[in-house]
Amino acid sequence: MVQLYFSAQLIGVRIQSRYNLDCLSKERVRLLKKEYRFAKLKARKNPYAGKKKAVGINLSAKVLDYFKGLAEETGLPYQKLIDLYLLDCAKKRKKLAMKWCCRVGG
Secondary structure (H helix, E strand, O other): OOEEEEEEEEOOEEEEEEEEOOOOOHHHHHHHHHHOOHHHOOOOOOOOOOOOOOOOOOOOHHHHHHHHHHHHHHOOOHHHHHHHHHHHHHHOOOOOOOOOOOOOOO
8 A cells, every 4th residue: 555645834734634545656656746745835815715704693493404404415514505595595685574463562
């Protein structure tokens, strides 16, 4: 079994990776070692930073169970599914239709 280990300093975070290279030739392993030289990489600003905002939200157990079940079916995280659903509502400008059973104050 041939295994390749490498570690590098990248944007202030130490990265260690391990690749199982059983099916790769010695030539490919040699090329991989040359290919992954993190010291030569330049730091880049994260293109996704600032596009999402962390919020706290209270959801009913039924809603959470529904999206978690959907997450198991689709393989996507339930938080992403909730985000996609709300984004779809916002794009379509959906309004919540509510009917109250009684009048307040009278």
